[in-house]
Amino acid sequence: MELLDFLRPALARLTRRNFGLSPEVQLLAALRFFATVSFIEVVGEGYGLSKTSVWRCVHTVTNAFLRHAGDYIRLPATRQEVQEVHQGCHAIAGIPRVLGLVDGTLIPIANPSVIDQANISRKGYAAINVQVIVDHRGVISDLVARWPSSTHDSFVWANSAVDEQAEREGFGQSLFLGDSGYPLRTYLFTLLTNPQTRAERAYNVAHVRTRNVVECAIGIWKLRFRCLHKSAGGLRKSCEGAYTLEFLSQKLTYAQRLASELICFSQLALNVLQHDQLLRVAPNWSPHLSSPGLYGQQNLSP
Template identity: 30%
Template sequence: MSRQSFMKLCELMKTISPEEVTVRRAIPLAMRVAMVLYKLGSSAEYRLIANQFGVHKSTVKKFVYMFCKSMVQGPIKYLIRVPTEEEALYIASRFEASYHLPNVMGIIDGTHIPMLPPSDGYKDFVNRKGWPSYVLHAVVDHQFCFWNISCKMPGSAHDASVLRNSDLFQKAHLLPKGDKIIEGESIRLVIVGDPAYPLLPWLVKGHLSSPWLTPEQESFNVYLSSLRVGVENTFGILKARWRVLLKRSDFHFTFTPTVIATCFALHNFCQLQREHINWLEEAATPDGIYPQPAQPANVNEHGNHERAVVTGYMATHFPLRSGHLY
């Protein structure tokens, strides 16, 4: 992170500034923020960070908890938010320019974050690959920024269950509509997901793979898959920046979602500041230790009409593509 971006972040996190009256010399705000970024960016032990900054390890832990709690109580509301209709239409125009799919305002996907589970209820957190985690779901825009996240469900939950228990699902009626006439039909703005999600009027996924797929449906799946790569790349950038998400952290399991949300907000901050990202290759290596669980396809489909219209539109206006991406 550049010095300019670091100072902007310090200004954003003024709530953890030292008090005016203290018993001993207070630790400056910049040093507090630096310790937190060191912890989240490296997943180092408190003892190591304390040695680097010349403080006690309990001091480092205190500031990490203060920073994360302060982030989710204030700045995160401005860094991660549902786009307005105007912003959603702009996102859709950028997606369409790159991938040809019309009226897409976001891509949704999930990933599992390792965590230290409680002894009581341990099995609830064990995912399909046999390791404890939180299921993290997020919606991504064209700039690799997240505009909606959900990180409160244990690892054993299915993606569709996580969606149903999220604010996104509960407040779907408030999402931007941005109706557009496609093939003579009025189609609203939609979010694109993978086969594990249900098909809804505002959430589109590919046609389920089968020997009876038409060339038009297969082509639609390929176009959709090329678009969904964006959310996987965004998760890679997120974990490369904040490597605390790559390892089983030493945070209490009730506090881990707060840390995860903080990392997402910091990711958006860095993206908006156009910060360069390193260590992308390193972020991919822990997948051998914590392989991401695959989710079975969801057959609950209530948006067939919208998907059929877009499938026909893509087949009419763009070359048919074939592949085995789904």
């Protein structure tokens, strides 16, 4: 109901025709599609909708979410927000000044219309490499979802807007925690490869305990939207780009958290569709060319 109140103005049908779909039906149909990624299952649920109507619901609801993407997917900006994240991360295992927890995950792609070796992951299936940053609550605050699965995590980080801002000391004394796949920086701490002293071992334990939050958050996200999980067959791609989906992330309440995850899920689908179209139109297109990042920011290219 909170999501419905949030989206009702954008979903109201401005028409005098009979049997216009209500905002309730549109939202329920779209959420059901996000959960199953199957038009047939939504049609068979008894909503009385055709496949075309379900597609329109998904398109309308997704774009309604996207208008609020900037309100949900953002790193802490005010002093109070930064202090809250610092305190929350410190309470987990005692590491101070942590602003974000970074991790990469593979999102499988089902039925790609263009087979590109850059999209074949080390596990043998087509996927894209997604970088996720969360806070101490597991709330997604930044997402980079435009690189093929063969791209290394360190490259994704180096070509992200967050790294660019961190290089300019835009986060002050705040830190990020990443695993061994990320480069060691003054603002990005990774695990010690060969800890020798008691203090070094204690640091590694605290690092793992704190970063466990982002791993759990990614697991919950994939289970909520099963098409992002390998067990469900992966994120399906449409040759015609039948639906446009973009970025979302979370806040404190469950409804806000769901809205934010929907935005992130939507951006994944959109980026997959755009990448697929570029490959079909320009076979020599390179994924390392620069492209707009989150909120229109221009990510760096090597």
